[in-house]
Amino acid sequence: MSAPPIQTEVLIIGAGPVGLFQVFQLGLHEIDAHVVDAQSQIGGQCSALYPDKYIYDIPALPRITGLELVEQLREQIAPFKTPIHLGQYIQKLQALDQGFQVTTHTGMQFIVRSVIIAAGVGAFMHKELPLPELKPFRNQSGGPSLKTKPQVLSTLTKDVAIWDKEVIIYGGNDHAVRMALEAATKRDQNTEQSGSVSLVYRREKLEIDEQLQKSLEVALGAGLLTFKVAQITAVQVQNNVLNGLTLTDSQGNQLIYKCDLLIESLGLSPKLGALLDWELEMERKTLKVSPETFCTSIPGIYAVGDINTYPGKRKLILSGFHEATLAAFAVAQQIKGTGPIPLEYTSASTRIHKILGV
Numbered sequence: 001m002s003a004p005p006i007q008t009e010v011l012i013i014g015a016g017p018v019g020l021f022q023v024f025q026l027g028l029h030e031i032d033a034h035v036v037d038a039q040s041q042i043g044g045q046c047s048a049l050y051p052d053k054y055i056y057d058i059p060a061l062p063r064i065t066g067l068e069l070v071e072q073l074r075e076q077i078a079p080f081k082t083p084i085h086l087g088q089y090i091q092k093l094q095a096l097d098q099g100f101q102v103t104t105h106t107g108m109q110f111i112v113r114s115v116i117i118a119a120g121v122g123a124f125m126h127k128e129l130p131l132p133e134l135k136p137f138r139n140q141s142g143g144p145s146l147k148t149k150p151q152v153l154s155t156l157t158k159d160v161a162i163w164d165k166e167v168i169i170y171g172g173n174d175h176a177v178r179m180a181l182e183a184a185t186k187r188d189q190n191t192e193q194s195g196s197v198s199l200v201y202r203r204e205k206l207e208i209d210e211q212l213q214k215s216l217e218v219a220l221g222a223g224l225l226t227f228k229v230a231q232i233t234a235v236q237v238q239n240n241v242l243n244g245l246t247l248t249d250s251q252g253n254q255l256i257y258k259c260d261l262l263i264e265s266l267g268l269s270p271k272l273g274a275l276l277d278w279e280l281e282m283e284r285k286t287l288k289v290s291p292e293t294f295c296t297s298i299p300g301i302y303a304v305g306d307i308n309t310y311p312g313k314r315k316l317i318l319s320g321f322h323e324a325t326l327a328a329f330a331v332a333q334q335i336k337g338t339g340p341i342p343l344e345y346t347s348a349s350t351r352i353h354k355i356l357g358v
């Protein structure tokens with residue numbers, strides 16, 4: 001039996017920097033919210049694309065890394081105890097008499113007065129090899145022949161046993177090579193080891209730095225893993241079990257490799273997915289909003305951060321923070337059904353101090 005819908009005032013779609021700051025701004029107005037994000041971590045682009053890079057244009061912070069900014073935002077919103085549902089990809093939106101029902105890909109449902117879309121450039125999805133035969137072996141609902149654990153993954157997690165498996169990691173990026181080295185070392189440390197670890201990529205030149213290249217060469221020299229320059233062009237399946245891959249090199253030579261675990265490490269690509277079907281007015285894959293309220297073309301649905309557009313829009317974190325502030329005032333006015341909401345300084349308001357517990 002599926003869980004009953006969660007009833008709350010606002011659903012924020014996206015836990016990137018702007019979605020997180022939106023939590024803070026709604027909290028100041030004492031508006032209850034839940035947040036959903038498709039990723040398994042908060043922080044949007046800051047965590048997924050540049051966690052260790054410095055950002056130099058956040059006011060009053062001369063420099064801060066992507067991850068540090070996310071951690072500071074996490075601390076700032078902690079007093080509100082807002083539930084954040086990770087690994088939930090928003091799919092369906094249905095208008096109700098007073099508000100909306102929103103459903104995620106796992107069937108989680110929310111009944112809310114307002115929706116604030118802070119979806120950035122979209123949900124980051126792992127890129128997949130263009131071989132339809134691999135689909136049933138990925139970790140997704142609807143895989144008809146997936147009776148056992150998935151045999152095609154996007155990353156190697158601690159709970160995946162590899163010591164007895166023929167593992168192929170496909171990819172030439174930092175993530176792929178680090179995973180291959182980790183898998184090879186882990187397997188080497190297991191006394192009952194069998195199977196093998198192979199790194200496969202279509203190009204000889206990998207997209208990694210010198211230090212990682214050296215570590216790879218050492219591991220290859222020690223026979224901990226193999227590296228093959230080839231593309232995966234076909235899949236061998238027996239009794240609904242993936243047991244091999246056809247690798248084709250640049251000369252067209254084909255070789256069948258045993259494989260019972262394939263890791264596709266091709267990087268991330270953002271997908272707006274279902275948000276494009278909600279009949280909201282758009283301009284070049286961004287949502288048109290009023291620059292006063294950040295309301296979209298549907299009353300009750302707001303959009304802040306990289307996902308929106310208005311005259312003069314700049315895709316900056318700073319701009320997103322401003323938008324989240326004004327959107328919170330507009331949502332407060334809509335939900336409370338009053339006139340304009342008065343401005344209160346956080347430095348002076350005893351009401352706000354009480355909420356923040358300071």
Ligand SMILES: Cc1cc2nc3c(=O)[nH]c(=O)nc-3n(C[C@H](O)[C@H](O)[C@H](O)COP(=O)(O)OP(=O)(O)OC[C@H]3O[C@@H](n4cnc5c(N)ncnc54)[C@H](O)[C@@H]3O)c2cc1C
Pocket residue numbers: 013014015016017018019036037038039043044045046049050054055056057088089090091118119120121122123124271272273274275304305306307315316317318320
């Ligand atoms: C390499 C790089 C460096 C940058 N440097 C700077 C800088 O120095 N200064 C600066 O101001 N900006 C910088 N930016 C831009 C900045 O990161 C973005 O402006 C900012 O991340 C936008 O925040 P956001 O919350 O709107 O969206 P995002 O950070 O994109 O977060 C959106 C979140 O929404 C989730 N989501 C999307 N669709 C769905 C869905 N259907 N269901 C569930 N969840 C969904 C995504 O998974 C994601 O976590 C940089 C960007 C990059 C790529």
